[in-house]
Structure formats: structure tokens, C-alpha cells
Amino acid sequence: MKPLILLGDEAVAQAAIDAGIAGAFAYPGTPSTEIFEYVERHKPSDRSIFTQWSSNEKVAYETALGMSYAGKRAIVSMKHVGLNVAMDAFMNSAITGVNGGMVLIVADDPGMHSSQNEQDSRFLADFARIPCLEPSTQQEAYDMTRAGLALSEQVGLPVMVRIVTRLAHSRAAVVPGPRLEQSERPLPTDKQRYTLLPSNARRHWSQLLGRWEQVERGLWAVEGNALALRGEPLGVIATGIAFNYLMENLGDAPEASTLKISCWPPPMDLVRQLFDHCEEILVLEDGYPLLEGGLKGLLNSAPRPVHGRLDGALPRTGELDPAKVRAALGLPARPAAIPAPLPLAGRPPALCPGCPHIDSYNVLNEVMAEAGGGRVLSDIGCYTLGALAPFEAIDTCVDMGASIGMALGASKAGVSPAVAVIGDSTFAHSGLTGLLDAIRAEAAITVVLLDNAIVAMTGQQDTALAGERLIATLTGLGVGPEHIRVVKPLRSRHEENLAIFREELAYQGVSVIIPSRPCIQIRN
Amino acid sequence: MLDIILAGVGGQGILSIAYVLDYAALSAGLHFKQAEVHGMAQRGGAVQSHVRLAPGQIWSDLIPAGQVGLVLAVEPLEALRYAHELSPEGWVVSSTAPFVNISSYPDLSGVIGQIAALPRQVMVDAASLAQLAGNKRAENMVMLGAAAFLYPFPPEAALAHIEALFQAKGEKVVALNQRAFGLGQGASSIYREAVEAGLSAEQAIALCAHLHPGEVEPGAAARWAGAMLADPSMPWPTERVPATLAAAP
Incomplete structure (x- = not known):
């Protein structure tokens, strides 16, 4: 084909x-x-x-x-x-x-x-x-x-x-x-x-x-594992994509015996053959040292020395690459045009120009400054970029939906105002249950539910819950209709929105503010 | 075999460059692998793609540090971000047009100077050349053309896949992008010939701004370079003149 x-x-x-x-x-x-x-x-x-x-x-x-x-x-x-x-x-x-x-x-x-x-x-x-x-x-x-x-x-x-x-x-x-x-x-x-x-x-x-x-x-029996016995001093086990980084360097270490592993549990008969043939073993895993730890055992009782992430032959964290594997094989680094990265201004990701979240954060930052305390518990999505300058508007981002549960817990520990910031899709994913609990607990929290009508960060997928259905859902969960406030996040509405945020942050119960404006990327 | 890092800012069309390289390589019977960045970084952040082209099997999706043969950058600050991964013989082919979306963006002449200090480099003003082709958004295709002298396949293979990439948008868009590719090729050859003839990187950039890269004859840029070196106060033409021997001083 x-x-x-x-x-x-x-x-x-x-x-x-x-x-x-x-x-x-x-x-x-x-x-x-x-x-x-x-x-x-x-x-x-x-x-x-x-x-x-x-x-x-x-x-x-x-x-x-x-x-x-x-x-x-x-x-x-x-x-x-x-x-x-x-x-x-x-x-x-x-x-x-x-x-x-x-x-x-x-x-x-x-x-x-x-x-x-x-x-x-x-x-x-x-x-x-x-x-x-x-x-x-x-x-x-x-x-x-x-x-x-x-x-x-x-x-x-x-x-x-x-x-x-x-x-x-x-x-x-x-x-x-x-x-x-x-x-x-x-x-x-x-x-x-x-x-x-x-x-x-x-x-x-x-x-x-x-x-x-x-x-x-x-x-x-699935094709993918491969043992190549060559020299006896070193045997290298590489799982998944780590095998590519090994092969990229093998021209300079042609004597190494190799075992490619493409499954878990690992094919132990091949592992045993490698151990029988080689004096030392290096394990390359693009992930945690799962195989390496298993081979070493809790008592460090492997029949041959085993090297990898656990003994510093490779970095303990992060992704592997050809250079890291090269170093673990004891090979000198390839010479480069210049020896080290140039010290340059970073260019981190940022909210797009015209993004509705910018206007929401500008309002939120102003009312939080007025309140002079409290915390903003946030969530996973484009709006997590509100953690970076110039906004620095959020205090947490843990897992999908965590904002509401954490705001509930923080409010009961005395944090005021306790504000949750969450997007429409993340709310549908894992925010509903937390909000139900906040309502039952009569918690004094304000949920800023950013409705941009799309799953934006991952590239414009349909969202499960936005617009009118979102509001109906909130009402159904038990949020007081007078404390569901839909606002238009625009610079021209800044003063009007400030007043609404102030009112709801002062309310000693569950309120939900919905800044509603489609993602600026939708037209693209 | 050519290992390329494509560099730019999210939204500048790095992946369109990668598309053309991938398909042109496949049609030329080459192996390729091309790793790219999706997700959070695409929101206006620094983005890169590793493109590996070779006659035989390619193992790693990532290019080993020190083995990059070409950093192809749609943005000059982003060209520098990967300079330490270049092989000692590697090329940097970069646009001189900055994309300023950070407050700490450094002085542009300093950035150009740092690129000029790298062993082998080509700099072209992708923004003005894209404008010349008919649309500012074609900067990526200008840069694709500017590095075409290094590809292990003929430029026609790239042009064919530019057509495939844009055909859904109509003939005019195809022609515009192919024109941008050609202007990039022309400007790149002017720059290289000028530097070969003894101009500094900054002078070569200035020369490129005054010659029309749509009509390039070998030797013309060298003649201009010779004239510039002989008389630094030589007045420049007020409009781009053809880079032909007939029009050269």
C-alpha cells in the first residue's frame, strides 16, 4: 500500500x-x-x-x-x-x-x-x-x-x-x-x-x-521486542522510544549488546539472556524507572550492576533525548557550533490578543486587590496562562475541576473571598460535582465560569456545556438564579463588570459569574 | 542527509513549512521524521519543529544536539534560540523581521549581529519579501525558499507541494506562495554572493533591500558588492532594481 x-x-x-x-x-x-x-x-x-x-x-x-x-x-x-x-x-x-x-x-x-x-x-x-x-x-x-x-x-x-x-x-x-x-x-x-x-x-x-x-x-508474541547480543561488557535495555535514542548513538558504541522492549510486562526470557551475556546493564526508559527499579529489586540484588535513572547514569526526571543517552553510554558530546545556549529573552505562551479571558482577569485582579485578601483557585485550560505576567491572577492549578472543590475547602478554612476560576469544558468535565457540594455546604464562594463556547487550549473541540444549557444546569444544581450573573468580558464593559464582581464576591453564598464571549480563535 | 530545526513563534506557519518538506522528501524517495510542538506553546510562544531528511533509516525523532545542519527561522530571536544545537558546519537561515510580543525583546541590531557571528548564515527580510509577493502572511514560504539551496531535493519538489498545500484556497493563493518561495530563493542567493564577495552581514542585508530578488543573475550581487566596497558612500537606487548583470554598476 x-x-x-x-x-x-x-x-x-x-x-x-x-x-x-x-x-x-x-x-x-x-x-x-x-x-x-x-x-x-x-x-x-x-x-x-x-x-x-x-x-x-x-x-x-x-x-x-x-x-x-x-x-x-x-x-x-x-x-x-x-x-x-x-x-x-x-x-x-x-x-x-x-x-x-x-x-x-x-x-x-x-x-x-x-x-x-x-x-x-x-x-x-x-x-x-x-x-x-x-x-x-x-x-x-x-x-x-x-x-x-x-x-x-x-x-x-x-x-x-x-x-x-x-x-x-x-x-x-x-x-x-x-x-x-x-x-x-x-x-x-x-x-x-x-x-x-x-x-x-x-x-x-x-x-x-x-x-x-x-x-x-x-x-x-506481538512483534516489537528484539535482542542483539554483541559485546559482553555492556548490555543496554531500551523501552519504547528510548530505543531510537540508543540506535542514534550505536554507531559510536558498536560493541554494546542491545535489547529493545516494546511491552509491559517485559519479555523476561530475553532480559535473562542479556543478563547472562553481559557484565553491566544500562536501562533506558522515557518515563519513570519502572523496569530499572524492578531489575534492581528493593534489596539491590540484581545479578549484574544495573544503571539508569536511579543511579544518576541518566537524569532522574524529564524526557530522554539522544544527547542524554549518549552521555549515559559514556560517549563524549558531539561538538557544536557554539558551546552553550545563548542567554536570550524567553518567549512563553500567552493569552491571544483579543482573548476574552484578558478582560475577565483585568476585572478579577481589580476586585481582588480591593478585597485585600482572599485567593483565586484556578483550573486547567488557556486561562491557566493567567498565572503568568502581566496578570499573575491565579494562585492554584492542580487538576481538572480542582478549582471549585479547593475553593469550597479554602472558604471553610476562613479564606475570603474564595474564588474559583474554571472554563466551560473543564466545568462539564469535573466541576459539576464540586459545585453541588459547595451548594450543599452553603459555602461563600464565587465561581468565575469562563464560557468561551469551545475547548480552546487543545485546539477548538466542541464543549459539552455552554450558553443556555450551562445556565439551566447551574439553576438545576441549585445556584440561586439571582446569583448567576452573565457578563460580557469586554474592555468597554469594564466598569459595569467590576460592579457585578464586587456584588458577588461580597455575597456570603455560592455565586457564579459567567463571562461569556466566544474564543477569539473560533473565527480562524 | 539534512537535519533541520524550524523555528518561529506560534502562528507563524512553521507547520506549513514542515508539510512541504515532508511531502517533498517523500516524493524524492527520502526517509524523514518530523517532530513538532502542539498545545500550550502554540499560544504565541516559541515553537520549533525538528525535520530529519536522509536517504536511509532515521532513528530518533529528535535531532542529536550538535548535529543540526540548518536552523530555518521565520524570526531572528528564535533563530538564536537553537544556535547551540548547530553542527560546526551548520547553516542558520533566518528572517530579519522581528515578531515582538514580549516586553523584553532585545535590540534588533544586536540580534542580527549575533546571527552574523555564527559560522554560516543567510539573512533575508521575510516580511518585506512576503509583502512583495502579495501577502505579509507568506513569510514562512519566503523562508522555505531562502533555504532551498540546502535541500536534498530540487526546488520543483517544494513548489509542487506548496501547490498541494494551498490548492484548496485557489490558484491565486498558490501563485502568491510560490512567488514568495522564489523571492526567498533569490534574496538568499544575493545575500550569499554578497558575503562571499566580502560584504558584512549587515551590508549584505542592505544590498538585498535594494535588489529585486525576482530576477537574479549569478554575478550581479558580487558586482554590486564590489562597487559598495570600492565606494561606501555610493548612493542606493530609490526602488528595487533587478539583480541582473545589465543593471549592476
Whole structure:
């Protein structure tokens, strides 16, 4: 077939389409967003594929699980921290198992290019007992997503495909395979299988552990692991994309033995062969030192010295790159035109000129200064850029929806005014429940609910809740209609908006101010 | 084999440059990998893309530090941000037109001077050349043209994929962007010839501003350079004159 030029994200999506999925589900999050977007834009005309931006990752995961339960193949994609939101469904789906093939694609972000942490999703695969594939190239991202859907049906479990930012957002030529028919498996008739009453769950959990070796054999049969025994002094194990950084330098270290690992749990027979052959082992993982720590053991009892992130051979944090791996191999740095980065003015991201959040923050900063105390608890979205100069308007940003729960807690600890700043999509994702609790607690908080009618930061996806439906939802949750204040965030309305913010910040109950103006990027 | 860092500010069209390079490489039978930045940084921040072109297999999506053969920058301050990743033989091909969206933006002549101090460089005013092509937004295609002398495929391959990139917007937009590419190529050759003939980077930039890069004949820029060196007080033409031997002093 003709090669396609695809991002790693797009390769995953193309593979899922070609493997006959009937649905794709996701919540936007860098670097995973383009997976769903590609499926949505490239649905073949000969078949029906249901796609929907879900309200959050948990719903996305459950929707995919429901489709799999009904006998059809489905994918669900999210960023690493999104899996925390979907965690309950994720863990339990290993106990229920699946019917139609189900693949979860998690895009991790080592180095935190666009995230609040760099957690490594392989830990969660291990935790749940869900097999994980870790491609190193765009072609492998394609091949392993296809293989993952087949493996999922073969072992009756969801399969995780873990990619990282540098693969998700890097393009290369990918040769696709033949397109499969959309398969359909019969609806389950065993009610106990999917009903996790303790009596059923205990049995399923034991069964899962009992057949785990069989699951591992199926996983290790997927092409991607490769052992090359060369010299005896050094053996290098590289997982996922780290293998590329190893190979980039191997010309200058041709004697090193290598083991490429593309899955978790790792293929232990190959690991043992490398240990038997080599005197020292270096482990390269673009993520946490999961394999390295396992090989060392709690008692540091590995049969050979093991080097990596834990002993300083590689930096403990951040993403790997060819230069870091080069240093870990003991090779001198390549000479460059100039020795070090030039000291230059930084150019951080900023709110776009004309952005409605600018006007909202200008008002908020002024009333907070007048109040002379209090805190602004914020959330995840473009408006997090309000943390930077010239606004420096927010005090916190923790996780999706945290603003409202934290404002509630802070207000009960005496913080006044306690202001939550949250966008319309983040509110639909995880803000509703916090607001319900604030209303029940009769908390003195003001929620500034920025309604720009779009998921802006990740590139203009549909939002689940905006405009009139947002207001109806607030009323339904129990916010007093007189304390739901819709304002137009414009410089010309500054004085008028100041007065409204002052009133609501003074109110000793739950109030919601909705600065409502579409994202300036929508017209683009 | 050519390893390229594309540099600019979010919104300047770095990914359109990458699109043309990717498809031109594929059509020329080359391997390529191209890593890019999405998400938060695209909001007016510094953005870059690593483009790797080679006849055989490419491993890393990221270019090893010290192995960059070309920093292709739509913005001069952003050109400097990646200078330490250049190989000792690497080129910087940069626009001289600043994108000022930070209050701490340094003095422009200092930035130009720092670029000029790098071993091999080409500087063209992408903003005025894009304007000359017909639209200020074509700065990215000007820069794509300015570095075309380094690509491992012929310029026609780039022009074909500029057409593919813009065809949905109509023939006029295609022609405008192809024109911008050509002006970038012309200005780049004027600059290189002028520096080769002994002009400083600043003088070469000044010369580029007075010659029309749409009509470039080899040797013409060198003749102008010779005249400038012989008589530094030489008056400049008030309008761009063709960079032809006939029009040269």
C-alpha cells in the first residue's frame, strides 16, 4: 500500500479504523487529542463509526467498554493524567474483561511539555493487570494498535498502547495494512462476568491472576521486542522510544549488546539472556524507572550492576533525548557550533490578543486587590496562562475541576473571598460535582465560569456545556438564579463588570459569574 | 542527509513549512521524521519543529544536539534560540523581521549581529519579501525558499507541494506562495554572493533591500558588492532594481 504521512497519534487512529473499530471516544488533552480528531475526520464511507468527544475520560472509557461489551471493537484515547480520571473504570475493566477488542491509547508527556506531571502509565497497566504495548516508531504505533485490538480479543482484556509526546507529535511515513471488516461478537449472556459483586469479583480476580502467564505469552508474541547480543561488557535495555535514542548513538558504541522492549510486562526470557551475556546493564526508559527499579529489586540484588535513572547514569526526571543517552553510554558530546545556549529573552505562551479571558482577569485582579485578601483557585485550560505576567491572577492549578472543590475547602478554612476560576469544558468535565457540594455546604464562594463556547487550549473541540444549557444546569444544581450573573468580558464593559464582581464576591453564598464571549480563535 | 530545526513563534506557519518538506522528501524517495510542538506553546510562544531528511533509516525523532545542519527561522530571536544545537558546519537561515510580543525583546541590531557571528548564515527580510509577493502572511514560504539551496531535493519538489498545500484556497493563493518561495530563493542567493564577495552581514542585508530578488543573475550581487566596497558612500537606487548583470554598476 502507499505510505501515508502520519503523526504517531494519527498512525494509531488509522490503525484503529483499519482494524474495524465501531467507535472512538476521548476527552481532548495534549498530546493525545489528534487520535480522536483523525478518526472523526477519516471515517470510511463504507461503514459506521460512532465518535463523540466525551465529557471526561471516565465517560470515554466507559463508553468504549460498553461498545466492547456489545461485541464491537472500540478505542479510547486520553493523556496520561486523563487516565487518573478514568482510573475506576480502567481498573475494573481488567476484572470484567472485554468482549469486542478494546484498546486504550494513553499519551504520556515526559518532560511535561503541556502537563502538570510526567507520570508513567505503564505503572497503571501493571497495577490493573492490563497488558501494555509501547511502540517506538510511527509504523509500530500503527502495527501495535492493530495487534492490540486482536490481542484484546484473544486474551479477553483491554490492551493499553502507551505513546509519548515525541511519538504522538512526530510525523513519518507509515505503510498501512489491509482494512478489516467490522467484526461483531455475540452479546455476553453470562451476567456474572460483568457484574462485579464481591462474590463475582473475587472469582474473576483470581482467574485473571491464574491465567496471567497466558496473557503474557500473547503479549510477547506481538512483534516489537528484539535482542542483539554483541559485546559482553555492556548490555543496554531500551523501552519504547528510548530505543531510537540508543540506535542514534550505536554507531559510536558498536560493541554494546542491545535489547529493545516494546511491552509491559517485559519479555523476561530475553532480559535473562542479556543478563547472562553481559557484565553491566544500562536501562533506558522515557518515563519513570519502572523496569530499572524492578531489575534492581528493593534489596539491590540484581545479578549484574544495573544503571539508569536511579543511579544518576541518566537524569532522574524529564524526557530522554539522544544527547542524554549518549552521555549515559559514556560517549563524549558531539561538538557544536557554539558551546552553550545563548542567554536570550524567553518567549512563553500567552493569552491571544483579543482573548476574552484578558478582560475577565483585568476585572478579577481589580476586585481582588480591593478585597485585600482572599485567593483565586484556578483550573486547567488557556486561562491557566493567567498565572503568568502581566496578570499573575491565579494562585492554584492542580487538576481538572480542582478549582471549585479547593475553593469550597479554602472558604471553610476562613479564606475570603474564595474564588474559583474554571472554563466551560473543564466545568462539564469535573466541576459539576464540586459545585453541588459547595451548594450543599452553603459555602461563600464565587465561581468565575469562563464560557468561551469551545475547548480552546487543545485546539477548538466542541464543549459539552455552554450558553443556555450551562445556565439551566447551574439553576438545576441549585445556584440561586439571582446569583448567576452573565457578563460580557469586554474592555468597554469594564466598569459595569467590576460592579457585578464586587456584588458577588461580597455575597456570603455560592455565586457564579459567567463571562461569556466566544474564543477569539473560533473565527480562524 | 539534512537535519533541520524550524523555528518561529506560534502562528507563524512553521507547520506549513514542515508539510512541504515532508511531502517533498517523500516524493524524492527520502526517509524523514518530523517532530513538532502542539498545545500550550502554540499560544504565541516559541515553537520549533525538528525535520530529519536522509536517504536511509532515521532513528530518533529528535535531532542529536550538535548535529543540526540548518536552523530555518521565520524570526531572528528564535533563530538564536537553537544556535547551540548547530553542527560546526551548520547553516542558520533566518528572517530579519522581528515578531515582538514580549516586553523584553532585545535590540534588533544586536540580534542580527549575533546571527552574523555564527559560522554560516543567510539573512533575508521575510516580511518585506512576503509583502512583495502579495501577502505579509507568506513569510514562512519566503523562508522555505531562502533555504532551498540546502535541500536534498530540487526546488520543483517544494513548489509542487506548496501547490498541494494551498490548492484548496485557489490558484491565486498558490501563485502568491510560490512567488514568495522564489523571492526567498533569490534574496538568499544575493545575500550569499554578497558575503562571499566580502560584504558584512549587515551590508549584505542592505544590498538585498535594494535588489529585486525576482530576477537574479549569478554575478550581479558580487558586482554590486564590489562597487559598495570600492565606494561606501555610493548612493542606493530609490526602488528595487533587478539583480541582473545589465543593471549592476
